[in-house]
Amino acid sequence: MDKSSINVLNKRNVLNYIRRNGASGRAEIARNLGLSVPTVMNISQAFIDLGTIREVGLGESSGGKPPMLFDMIPDAYCSVGVDIGATKITAIVADCNATVIYKKIYASKRGLSKSVILEYVTDIINETINNSPADEKKIMGIGIGMPGLIDARSGEVLFSPDFGLENMHIIAAIERRFGKKTMIENVTQAIAVGEKYYGICKDTENFLCVGLGYGIGSAIVTNGRLYKGHRGFAGELGHIVMDRNGPRCDCGGYGCLEAISSGNAIAKCAKERAGRGERTSILELAGNVDDIEAKTVFDAAKAGDAVAVSIVENAIEYLGIAIAGMITMLDLEFIVMSGGITHAGKFLTDRLENYVERHKMRYSGQDAKIVISKFGSDAAAIGAASLILNRWVECGGNPKAL
Template sequence: MNKKYTRGSFKLMKSMNRSIILNMIREQGPLSRADIAKYTRLTPPTVSNIVKELIEAEFVIETTQGASKGGRKPTLLEINADHFYIIGIDVGRYKMNLVVTNLFGQLKDSAELEIKENPTSEEIINTLQQGIHQTIECGNLPPDKFIGIGIGMHGIVDTTNGISLFAPSFGLHNIPIKEKLEKEFNMIVKVENDARTMTLGESWFGNGNEADNLVGVNVGHGIGAGVMINGRLFHGENSLAGEIGHVTIDLSGPKCTCGNYGCLQALAGGPAIAERAAKELKLGKSSLIRELVDDQLERVDGAIVYEAAKQGDVFSIELLHQTGRYLGVGLTNLIHTLNPKKIIIGGGVSKAGQFLMKGIEETIMSRGLTDQGRETLIVPSKLGEQASAIGACVLILEEFFSQK
């Protein structure tokens, strides 16, 4: 028997005026009703009526009294941030990262679930359901205060219908995530590509919150980008926008999992770093890596290479520097195509940023067309490993505060 949870009342949010008022309170609050009417140019009775509905729905609360401008002190309004909660999930290659945030994106809980090797679609859905049930039922937060679930899924996603069209790390097609989870939990579910949720999270709560034209690059097992233009995620005609991992960098390069040769992902993704390291070590290269894996070269992965680099291993440092050069070529292509104000680097491989950045910067400086292009800001993710999961929560916040 499926246990049902109370769905948040998103019907209240469908009015443009309500959304305008909510956003104003979120961004500038605490605010008085008079200030809201003044800034929005809505009539005081309209503001009062909408605020009354929002207070009754417990989305907004009355708080301390403001300064008097003659007459009675005004009562101020603010978002009831800790009265409702959102679950965000980042579905990676080997694990699912779950977070719970309030309406301000503040982290309230987190957990990890392993993903079995070569899972079926049903097993992915079951693992998602298991993690969500555990999060809701075993946490310290009231179950009836959860209002939505956001999913950041690698690969190609049909965001309208919430379907994972192609999850390359699993070799799976057409996973009906939204349908299954909405039926199970009776709350709104939004599904998006993980690089885009990372970008969304950074845009709202991280290093991208002052840039309307932004690209977030998720560098992990695979490489993907979230493109934000004029403050909105750009998906392209068939949800392919941002598949930078499959931009060809070297026509004679190694074969990629997509079947093409020389893709950025095949040169700079986590498995590519490990493969290059193991290949060179088999040819007799000297490196601390041998000691770290007890000469079992099949154990080499990106994390081991990074650990060796941190300990001063020259071979690992140079390997990561070369990886940075490959990434620099991909980022230069992005700069020339989209001309963003800022590029944010996230994902597991980005932890090695101190060793990657020199190669990235050298490549952009040598290949950029203009001084302005060469000076494009390249920064690390502020939200780190939880960026995609927190960004998945923002999928629900966008729905909640949407002014569309």
């Protein structure tokens, strides 16, 4: 490696250390990264000059003089994050720590032409940049998360069953319009990046993110790295066939997990049963059959409605079987759940834990934990923004190198 590559790598490691550990002293950083104190002094001074980090006070002495601590300046830079979901689009601006400083939710547009969707997303990004409290110059780039098979390198959505879209190019037009680095990733893979570097999974190397909303997606992190597979499409948990005679899925197959356990599937099943005249309070809660949503079914199940209980128990059991299989396969430490269905909270996780326990191999995943993302319904938008934030750290804190 030449001198300048080593310098970028050292900067990346120092910034990554501060991102991970918060306020830190130079000697501590040098010791933990195996760098010399003068090297860390030079790097920290360069970041102070750039306005990326600042002195935040003295730390505890370990014998001698107490060390000066440095921490990230949260609003040094920020990123736009757009979660293009099947039921809603969430646009945010997140600061360097992935804290949301601006947010607006828009209606989603399914079943429309590629050009209409692209124009809509471009308008949303424009409004987000204009309304954000951050100075436009500080917005380093735009991250986008979308369900489906996404070629992150070419910026193409190859196939998104939720949207009924194939071969849609997104990145080039947005980069041209805004003149900012733009990245797109499968939404659950983006969530995994957010959880690994800014969320609940900072200290775990082997975990699975499960997005449980209108559809179902997942992303696998093994040995601390996102597992992308041969072409970048790994993690399509929602389209594993669970029942060869099961209901039709948006992808064209039958009996996929998504066709049984997703929010869309739960709502569909309740609509059918209420429509057939089965006695259930789901209908009263929703008002009429067409307005039944997964949330209505969970609310009715929590109140003890027998039809609702049977629908959600069936959905959660199949999800549990799929997750148990992943734990048995991958020896995971954490399963992080996000997406609309996680509003069901402990009602969901308690049942899921039971089914996972029942269906996983004995002794495997003994200490595996199922948790709900602390980012709540913002997990996907924060994940999208963190694509850019993480790239910035990887580039040694140089926004021009993105």
